[in-house]
Amino acid sequence: MYRLHCFSQSGNCFKVAFLLRALRQPFEPVFIDYLGGVTRAASWRESTNELGEVPVLEDGSRRLTQSGAILTYLAAKHGAYGGDTEDERLDVLRWLLFDNHKFTSYFGTFRFAKAFGPAPPDPAVMAWLLGRIDNAYGIVEKHLKSRAFLIGAKPTIADFSLSGYLFYPVEESGYDVAGRFPSISAWLARMRKIPGWAPPYEVLPGERLPPKW
Ligand SMILES: N[C@@H](CCC(=O)N[C@@H](CS)C(=O)NCC(=O)O)C(=O)O
Numbered sequence: 001m002y003r004l005h006c007f008s009q010s011g012n013c014f015k016v017a018f019l020l021r022a023l024r025q026p027f028e029p030v031f032i033d034y035l036g037g038v039t040r041a042a043s044w045r046e047s048t049n050e051l052g053e054v055p056v057l058e059d060g061s062r063r064l065t066q067s068g069a070i071l072t073y074l075a076a077k078h079g080a081y082g083g084d085t086e087d088e089r090l091d092v093l094r095w096l097l098f099d100n101h102k103f104t105s106y107f108g109t110f111r112f113a114k115a116f117g118p119a120p121p122d123p124a125v126m127a128w129l130l131g132r133i134d135n136a137y138g139i140v141e142k143h144l145k146s147r148a149f150l151i152g153a154k155p156t157i158a159d160f161s162l163s164g165y166l167f168y169p170v171e172e173s174g175y176d177v178a179g180r181f182p183s184i185s186a187w188l189a190r191m192r193k194i195p196g197w198a199p200p201y202e203v204l205p206g207e208r209l210p211p212k213w
Pocket of ligand 1: 009010011012013034039040052053054055065066067068100
């Protein structure tokens with residue numbers, strides 16, 4: 001059985017958990033106390049992931065990290081959600097890279113600072129991040145105006161990747177996706193209909209915490 005090292009607040013982990021559930025692949029969750037500093041410990045980096053991050057997926061003796069690499073591996077292995085042609089697979093890769101650079105990363109950082117950071121966030125940093133988030137979300141909103149999913153009519157791992165953080169309660173980020181981005185909202189409703197979808201706090205291990213700041 002797959003083992004997924006993860007914790008409940010992590011949208012990057014949810015991307016993988018959601019795909020495993022959509023593929024009907026059972027997995028054993030391994031709770032990683034990220035907020036307690038586990039991923040920063042030298043011993044954990046030595047034993048589990050030198051990059052100091054979750055998700056980490058174990059498939060027998062194979063250990064994979066980086067959600068984009070894990071999603072790509074699972075899609076190829078199970079023959080689903082990877083894109084049907086070379087052009088589609090390249091398009092999937094293009095969106096995975098955009099997601100990791102701009103869509104998830106700025107939003108994930110903003111939400112973390114606002115909800116779970118060790119000290120009140122710096123308003124100047126948050127304002128800068130908001131500008132970057134608005135830009136990335138505007139691009140995806142425009143793209144989804146004329147498509148059901150990122151690569152056309154069917155969901156792919158690109159959709160699992162970009163949507164991962166958007167199933168968390170809005171009060172954690174304070175970012176009103178539903179009110180500002182109707183096409184993204186409609187796409188999220190379609191993603192929720194994929195068999196296996198469930199809210200992240202029901203899927204991933206670890207206590208749900210109230211937003212701090
Ligand atoms: N691009 C990576 C990002 C992974 C990532 O940033 N994971 C966070 C949790 S959501 C983490 O473990 N961060 C540890 C750290 O930055 O110290 C992926 O998609 O897997």
